[in-house]
Amino acid sequence: MKRSWIFLAFLIVISCSEPEETRELASAKELGESIAETAQRILMKNVAESMAKGGAEYAVEFCNEKAMVLTDSLSQNFEVEISRISDGNRNPKNALSETELELFKEFSENKSVIDTLISTDDQLTYYKRIELTMPTCLKCHGNPETDISSNTLKIIQEKYPYDKAKAYAIGDFRGLWKISFSD
Numbered sequence: 001m002k003r004s005w006i007f008l009a010f011l012i013v014i015s016c017s018e019p020e021e022t023r024e025l026a027s028a029k030e031l032g033e034s035i036a037e038t039a040q041r042i043l044m045k046n047v048a049e050s051m052a053k054g055g056a057e058y059a060v061e062f063c064n065e066k067a068m069v070l071t072d073s074l075s076q077n078f079e080v081e082i083s084r085i086s087d088g089n090r091n092p093k094n095a096l097s098e099t100e101l102e103l104f105k106e107f108s109e110n111k112s113v114i115d116t117l118i119s120t121d122d123q124l125t126y127y128k129r130i131e132l133t134m135p136t137c138l139k140c141h142g143n144p145e146t147d148i149s150s151n152t153l154k155i156i157q158e159k160y161p162y163d164k165a166k167a168y169a170i171g172d173f174r175g176l177w178k179i180s181f182s183d
């Protein structure tokens with residue numbers, strides 16, 4: 001089987017680095033992981049609160065207006081860029097870039113790949129897998145005929161005419177957290 005280039009790239013980076021740089025990379029990975037976890041927790045708490053307040057229709061509006069604002073303000077706090085990317089993206093801004101296609105494939109084909117740190121000349125980027133683990137997610141990302149209410153579906157359609165984020169099931173690989181460190 002073709003060896004994962006992500007790990008290969010990572011190993012090369014590690015083995016060519018000075019010990020100090022190795023430590024820097026290890027701490028970037030740790031920091032990336034804790035930022036992704038914080039972002040996930042805050043986003044989910046907010047979604048759960050708005051679902052409780054006004055159901056999925058209301059929460060879609062919340063996600064539409066607030067998801068980006070939340071990740072942007074967290075980005076400012078940590079002085080990094082935080083986003084979520086997916087091949088099945090709802091928001092066009094969350095699409096994969098050309099260079100992320102191969103990386104995404106690795107995550108999607110291999111469940112044991114949880115996260116990775118990619119180092120290029122001018123950028124350090126941490127990626128962490130997002131899985132659809134909670135039944136609540138299906139209210140907005142599940143089967144449009146059985147999981148998503150018709151009202152919610154209508155609002156999703158209005159806000160996101162190019163939506164590709166439906167028809168997921170529990171346990172599916174949904175996307176990646178992306179934390180970009182600036183120099």
Ligand code: HEC
Pocket residue numbers: 044047051056057058059060063064067068084085086088089090091092094130131132133134136137138139140141165174175176
């Ligand atoms: C109330 C509806 C709702 C629920 C519940 C919900 N989402 Fe979403 N999700 C959205 C909306 C709306 C967007 C687009 C947000 C934006 O504009 O940035 C989105 C975007 C995403 C994205 C970013 C990629 C994309 O499609 O643009 C991921 C990843 C994601 N959701 C995962 C999840 C997971 C995992 C759960 C369950 C833990 C979940 N969502 C629950 C409505 C929802």
